[in-house]
Amino acid sequence: MMAEKLTLVSTPSLHVVDIGSGAPIVFQHGLGGDRNQIADSFPGDLPCRRVTVECRGHGLSPFDPKGRYSIARFADDVIATADSLGLERFSIGGVSMGAAVALNIACRFPDRIDALALVRPAWLTAAAPTNMQPFVAVAHHLRAHGAEGRDSFAASPIGLYLAEHAPDNLASLLGFFAHPEPDQLAALLLDIALDGPGVTEDDLAAIRVPTLTVGHGVDVVHPLDYARKLASLIPGAVCAEITPKAVDRTAYAAELKGALSAFFRMTSRDSRS
Known part of the structure; x- marks a missing residue:
């Protein structure tokens, strides 16, 4: 089934994708991403119930009324959604910011998590x-400039370095300048970029579920070393290194979906029962 709108207790009305059947997997998008990013990243042939919450200010979910954003708050919204859908236990993962949200949940609610997948993580613990x-x-x-800031950002030292x-990374960042509400988006980007996943290395060492990290090179925002480091800090975690998007987008997508499909098939409750 597809849930077009779901109003959650103590949250704004968030858009939730709830599709497929089988073992539940909650899989979250990155900063500035949405349901379409996950549809492009997640293996479509995986027999599972896939849930994606479009975070406040992303996709079809409205900006937060008070303009306050944090990774922990996004994690709380995911847990509220899981509660409303009756998901007591589930696997969880995400891309970039979604990986940080998933990591926060895995550390705070360990009894609810079956497996953890961290794709192109953009944070460690700090x-x-x-x-x-x-x-x-x-x-x-x-x-400072709204949509006109695109050119000034591209010509800035950071823009030239990314180019x-x-x-x-640069192509994704330039896309923000087409947003119809630049001030609202700026507040969201600042809050999250200056935030952290709210976990410690001790929290990572306490994770006891199967864990996959995925990373690649040619990526300043999502350093490959982060995927490797998280895998070294989480007991039993495995790091998959795949083709960079900047090198070959088709190979990137195929390898990412293959890694996620193999991992979730291996770790599903059905396969371990």
């Missing part, structure tokens, strides 16, 4: 990592 500075810069250009070292 808040405001250097790799998130491009989002801070985008926010400042949005506030040379991570063109896929």
Whole structure:
């Protein structure tokens, strides 16, 4: 089934995709992403019930009325959604910011999680990592110039660096300048870029569910070393290194879906029963 709208207790009306049947997997998008990002990233042939919550200010979900955003708050919204859908236990994962949301949930609600997948993580444990500075810069250009800030950001030192070292990151960031509500978006980008997943290395060491991290090179925002480091800090975790999007988008998508499909098939409750 597809849930077009779902109003949650103590949250705004968030858009939730609830599709398929089988073991439940909650899979979250990145900063500035939405349901379409997950549809493009998640293996369509995996026999599961896939749930994606479009976070506040993303996709069809409205901006937060008070303009306050955090990874922990997004995680709370995911848990509220799981409660409303009757999901007592589920696997969880996400891309970039979605990986941070998934990690927060896995550490705070370990008894509810069956498996954890962290795709192109943009955080380890610290808040405001250097790799998130491009989002801070985008926010400042949005506030100062609105849509016209696209060219000034592209010509800035960060923009020029990304053009040379991570063109896929630059293309994604330039897309923010087409947003119809630049001030609202700037607040969202700043809050999240300066935030952290709210976990410690001790929390990571306490994770006891099967865990996959996925990373690739040619990516400034999502350093490959982050995927490797998280895999080294989480007991039994495995790191899959795939083709960079900037090198071959088709190979990237195929390898990502293949890694997720193999992982979730192996870790599903049905396969372990």
